[in-house]
Amino acid sequence: xxxxxxxxxxxxxxxxxxxxxxxxxxxxxxxxxxxxxxxxxxxxxxxxxxxxxxxxxxxxxxxxxxxxxxxxxxxxxxxxxxxxxxxxxxxxxxxxxxxxxxxxxxxxxxxxxxxxxxxxxxxxxxxxxxxxxxxxxxxxxxxxxxxxxxxxxxxxxxxxxxxxxxxxxxxxxxxxxxxxxxxxxxxxxxxxxxxxxxxxxxxxxxxxxxxxxxxxxxxxxxxxxxxxxxxxxxxxxxxxxxxxxxxxxxxxxxxxxxxxxxxxxxxxxxxxxxxxxxxxxxxxxxxxxxxxxxxxxxxxxxxxxxxxxxxxxxxxxxxxxxxxxxxxxxxxxxxxxxxxxxxxxxxxxxxxxxxxxxxxxxxxxxxxxxxxxxxxxxxxxxxxxxxxxxxxxxxxxxxxxxxxxxxxxxxxxxxxxxxxxxxxxxxxxxxxxxxxxxxxxxxxxxxxxxxxxxxxxxxxxxxxxxxxxxxxxxxxxxxxxxxxxxxxxxxxxxxxxxxxxxxxxxxxxxxxxxxxxxxxxxxxxxxxxxxxxxxxxxxxxxxxxxxxxxxxxxxxxxxxxxxxxxxxxxxxxxxxxxxxxxxxxxxxxxxxxxxxxxxxxxxxxxxxxxxxxxxxxxxxxxxxxxxxxxxxxxxxxxxxxxxxxxxxxxxxxxxxxxxxxxxxxxxxxxxxxxxxxxxxxxxxxxxxxxxxxxxxxxxxxxxxxxxxxxxxxxxxxxxxxxxxxxxxxxxxxxxxxxxxxxxxxxx
Numbered sequence: 001x002x003x004x005x006x007x008x009x010x011x012x013x014x015x016x017x018x019x020x021x022x023x024x025x026x027x028x029x030x031x032x033x034x035x036x037x038x039x040x041x042x043x044x045x046x047x048x049x050x051x052x053x054x055x056x057x058x059x060x061x062x063x064x065x066x067x068x069x070x071x072x073x074x075x076x077x078x079x080x081x082x083x084x085x086x087x088x089x090x091x092x093x094x095x096x097x098x099x100x101x102x103x104x105x106x107x108x109x110x111x112x113x114x115x116x117x118x119x120x121x122x123x124x125x126x127x128x129x130x131x132x133x134x135x136x137x138x139x140x141x142x143x144x145x146x147x148x149x150x151x152x153x154x155x156x157x158x159x160x161x162x163x164x165x166x167x168x169x170x171x172x173x174x175x176x177x178x179x180x181x182x183x184x185x186x187x188x189x190x191x192x193x194x195x196x197x198x199x200x201x202x203x204x205x206x207x208x209x210x211x212x213x214x215x216x217x218x219x220x221x222x223x224x225x226x227x228x229x230x231x232x233x234x235x236x237x238x239x240x241x242x243x244x245x246x247x248x249x250x251x252x253x254x255x256x257x258x259x260x261x262x263x264x265x266x267x268x269x270x271x272x273x274x275x276x277x278x279x280x281x282x283x284x285x286x287x288x289x290x291x292x293x294x295x296x297x298x299x300x301x302x303x304x305x306x307x308x309x310x311x312x313x314x315x316x317x318x319x320x321x322x323x324x325x326x327x328x329x330x331x332x333x334x335x336x337x338x339x340x341x342x343x344x345x346x347x348x349x350x351x352x353x354x355x356x357x358x359x360x361x362x363x364x365x366x367x368x369x370x371x372x373x374x375x376x377x378x379x380x381x382x383x384x385x386x387x388x389x390x391x392x393x394x395x396x397x398x399x400x401x402x403x404x405x406x407x408x409x410x411x412x413x414x415x416x417x418x419x420x421x422x423x424x425x426x427x428x429x430x431x432x433x434x435x436x437x438x439x440x441x442x443x444x445x446x447x448x449x450x451x452x453x454x455x456x457x458x459x460x461x462x463x464x465x466x467x468x469x470x471x472x473x474x475x476x477x478x479x480x481x482x483x484x485x486x487x488x489x490x491x492x493x494x495x496x497x498x499x500x501x502x503x504x505x506x507x508x509x510x511x512x513x514x515x516x517x518x519x520x521x522x523x524x525x526x527x528x529x530x531x532x533x534x535x536x537x538x539x540x541x542x543x544x545x546x547x548x549x550x551x552x553x554x555x556x557x558x559x560x561x562x563x564x565x566x567x568x569x570x571x572x573x574x575x576x577x578x579x580x581x582x583x584x585x586x587x588x589x590x591x592x593x594x595x596x597x598x599x600x601x602x603x604x605x606x607x608x609x610x611x612x613x614x615x616x617x618x619x620x621x622x623x624x625x626x627x628x629x630x631x632x633x634x635x636x637x638x639x640x641x642x643x644x645x646x647x648x649x650x651x652x653x654x655x656x657x658x659x660x661x662x663x664x665x666x667x668x669x670x671x672x673x674x675x676x677x678x679x680x681x682x683x684x685x686x687x688x689x690x691x692x693x694x695x696x697x698x699x700x701x702x703x704x705x706x707x708x709x710x711x712x713x714x715x716x717x718x719x720x721x722x723x724x725x726x727x728x729x730x731x732x733x734x735x736x737x738x739x740x741x742x743x744x745x746x747x
Contacts (some may be wrong), residue, residue, distance in 0.1 A: 032169035034141045035149045036122075036159060039173045045151035048176065049118045052149040056116045064120040070127035076102045079133075103133050111145040122152040131158060142167045153317075155353040164386045255329060266296065274318050274326035275338050287341040340367045347375040352387055359390065365398035369406045376409030380480050388413045404430040408440050412480045415447055423447065442467045443479045450485045453492070457628050464492045491625070502602035503583070506538060509605055509653070510635035516580075517602075523577050529554060530570045532641055537596050538603075539649075544593035553645060608634050612656035615663065623663055630661050631679070633686060658684045658691070665697060674705045690722060692734045703741050711741065 037048050053060040061082050069075040076099045110117055117137070125131055135158050141148035142162055155163070155170070162168040259267040272288055284290055297316055300306040306316045318326070330338070339358055346355035359367060368391035372379075379388050392410055401407050407430035414423035427447075430440035449463040468489070471478060481489065505515040512535050514523040525531040532554060537545065547567070555563035571587055571594070578586045586597050603609075611629055614622035623630075634657065637650040661684035668677035681698045688694060695718050702711035715730075715738050722728050730738075 033144055033147045034138065034162065034168045035147075035171065036152065036155065036163070036168055037149070037171040037175065038152045038155055039176055044176055046120055048171075049120060049149050049151055053116055053118055056147055058114055058116040058147070060118050061110060061115045062118040062120070065122060065124040067124055069125050070130050072099050072127070072129045072133060075099075075125065075130045075133055079103065079106045082106070099133060103136050107137060107140045107145060111140065115146060117141065117146055117148040118150075119148065120151045122150045123154055123156050131156075134158075138162075157350070157353065160353055259329075266299075269296065270300065271326050271329050272334075272338060275330055275335065276342055283342070283345055286345045287338065336364065336367070339364075340370055343367055343371050344374055347371055352384065356387060356390055359394065365395045365401075368392075368394040369401040369403060372401070372406040372409045373403050376406065380409060380412055383480075385413060385416050389417075400426070400429060404433050404440060408443065408479075411440070411443065411447075416480060420451065437470070439471075439474075439476050442470050442476070446471075446479065446489075450481070450489055453488065458631055461492050461628060464489055468493060492628075502600060503580075504586075504601045505604060506601055507604045508535070508538070509608060509637055509639075511640040512638045516577075518580075523574075526573050527566075527570070528641070529566060530573065532643055532646070533567070533570050534574065535638055535641060535646065537594070538598075538601070539645075540596075542596055542598035544591070544595040546593045550594065554643075608653075611660065612653055615656045615660040618663075620663055620667065623660055624667065627664055630657065630664055630683060633657065633683060654687050658688050658694075662694070662697070665701075669697075669701065669704070674701055677701050678705070690726070692731060696734060696737045699738055700741055711738075 035052060037045050039045060049062070063078060063082055065075075065078075069078055079102055109115075119134070122134070125134055138148060138150070138159070140146065150159075159168060163170045259270065262270070269288070269290065273284065276283060276287065281291070297306060301316065306318060327335075342358055343355045346352065346358070355371065359371070372388070372391055376388065379385075388409060392413055395401060395410070401410065407426045411423050411426035411430065414420070414426060424444065427440050427444035431438060431444065434441070445463055446467040449460040449467065453460045453464075468478075470476075503517050505517055507513045507515070512531060514534060515521065516523065523534075533550075536550075536553060547564070550567060551560065551563050555566065558566075575587055583600065586600060588595050588597065607626065608629060611623060611626040614626075637653045638646045661680040665677045665680040665684070668674070668680065678698070678701045681694060681701060685691070685694045685698065695715070698714055699711045702708070702714065719730055722730065
């Protein structure tokens with residue numbers, strides 16, 4: 001039975017449901033806007049579409065897809081015809097209208113007209129361009145524009161994400177199985193009216209026969225089970241529904257009356273392919289290591305064991321009742337081996353829905369682990385965590401995996417789920433299989449460094465840098481990370497690791513050094529002026545400097561002739577140090593100006609200089625983003641240089657450090673984080689120990705933490721310090737502030 005393309009009014013839907021040959025199954029599915037029913041031929045999928053449309057009580061647009069619809073123009077024409085019939089309008093020739101416009105108009109019309117959409121043979125369309133059209137139509141149903149019921153032999157891969165996301169109600173074979181009552185009704189329709197027994201020869205009452213058939217067929221539709229009686233085995237071995245019901249030995253009949261007449265190889269082939277559910281030529285070669293010959297398929301079809309599809313591109317399928325009986329003839333070890341091989345084949349061919357279906361029915365921990373080993377990396381890459389979770393559920397029922405790679409996949413899955421103890425356990429087990437640092441210990445350390453970063457930023461900053469360096473040097477990938485954790489890791493790396501290794505590294509805080517990265521050695525300074533020249537040129541950030549400017553800045557007290565000679569000697573000696581071809585023209589002289597090629601330089605001080613600018617601009621958000629820089633003093637700027645311009649910059653950066661610490665301390669105080677506030681204040685006091693403002697903030701921080709004795713002790717130490725070193729006493733303002741905070745605490 002096929003519904004009539006392309007339009008069916010609400011009052012005519014029930015007329016499409018046949019009165020004979022099928023049973024009206026009451027399968028209510030609630031108010032889901034998108035329903036998928038799938039199963040092999042003869043399960044009644046098309047009837048289900050009509051019944052569902054009847055339940056919805058809305059006019060139905062019906063599309064029965066065909067192989068031709070793999071061409072997007074044919075599919076567009078199909079949509080045009082359906083749209084014209086449903087909406088009572090016509091469209092221009094689709095050669096003049098884009099496929100996108102046709103699709104959009106179809107969706108708009110279906111939504112505004114209150115139609116329900118029925119799509120049969122959905123999996124007939126496999127071409128990417130045509131499938132995208134179907135996806136856009138179905139996506140509109142998911143969004144609630146209209147209701148849609150779909151039918152397919154197998155679950156199309158593009159529907160998996162909606163099924164897993166609970167946006168599509170999936171009805172598989174189990175949802176279409178017959179009840180015992182429905183089986184009896186079906187049998188009765190095959191018999192003359194008022195017939196109480198199955199046939200006069202057996203005399204079996206109809207209820208008993210129906211119950212037996214329902215038991216043997218496992219609830220499969222009686223229309224499929226009835227095919228058994230059509231197997232031509234000769235008069236003496238002819239199988240009737242009556243004899244099958246009477247004996248209650250369907251498997252025994254197949255084993256002794258069908259398989260025993262075949263050679264062992266063909267009998268084994270039939271049992272194995274029945275377990276695999278269909279005769280897929282490629283699958284038989286990969287899993288059974290056997291080609292599927294046309295003679296074998298013809299034999300199985302002629303004996304009612306296989307159903308050959310009309311479309312030659314589709315695979316033959318077993319009659320459900322026969323398939324169930326044949327698969328049951330395999331031993332447990334045979335089923336396990338076939339499951340493992342078939343799941344591997346499905347996974348390697350990106351047919352995860354088939355792999356999971358087989359796992360659900362026959363899978364065990366070994367099979368699930370094998371799937372993770374072979375396909376876990378691609379599942380992580382494609383964010384198929386629901387599929388990994390299914391394997392994890394199977395594994396957890398039996399044992400943890402014995403393979404490190406499977407444990408690594410599970411560790412990432414548990415991180416995704418937020419189950420950190422399970423994540424730790426999985427990585428620990430993988431790590432224990434090695435005697436030294438390895439991929440899994442590094443992944444564990446990286447996860448812990450990110451998750452626990454706020455507890456000890458300096459420690460976990462070092463760990464994150466070390467572990468990411470290990471992965472990079474050994475060519476290993478990063479584990480799965482949530483976007484916010486990815487951003488956090490990248491922020492830490494930006495603060496501590498150069499984005500790329502440049503041939504020259506400079507360090508300005510502490511002693512000024514210039515390092516050749518490849519040789520891992522510092523440039524030696526033949527004179528202090530050579531060091532000062534390089535530092536001064538770096539301060540100009542690559543901008544050209546004429547000789548007069550250099551003379552005024554570096555040799556303002558020297559005789560001009562002597563200064564010029566020293567400059568030439570310095571440049572000559574430095575160029576000898578940068579003799580590698582990569583440094584060609586590193587120190588250039590053009591248009592009577594000297595300049596450095598800063599593209600070759602990686603500056604370790606770049607982030608500090610940037611955050612100091614943020615402090616001077618009172619940019620609290622930027623300072624907070626780089627708060628880790630203020631966890632310890634970064635060192636005197638150009639500490640090994642004693643010259644006017646360097647001393648001025650040194651004071652600027654020291655003041656920026658102190659002011660930045662005070663900004664962060666004030667932020668922590670406002671948020672009640674007094675312990676962090678105290679750290680920033682103490683760091684500021686190390687650079688400016690005589691600041692009464694800093695002393696006052698430390699006093700109030702101790703009071704806020706409930707330590708008045710520490711506040712008094714700090715005040716006394718400060719008084720002693722300035723008395724011994726400066727010969728002065730605290731100002732009246734500070735004494736007043738101290739007494740006020742101490743008095744407030746005591747009251």
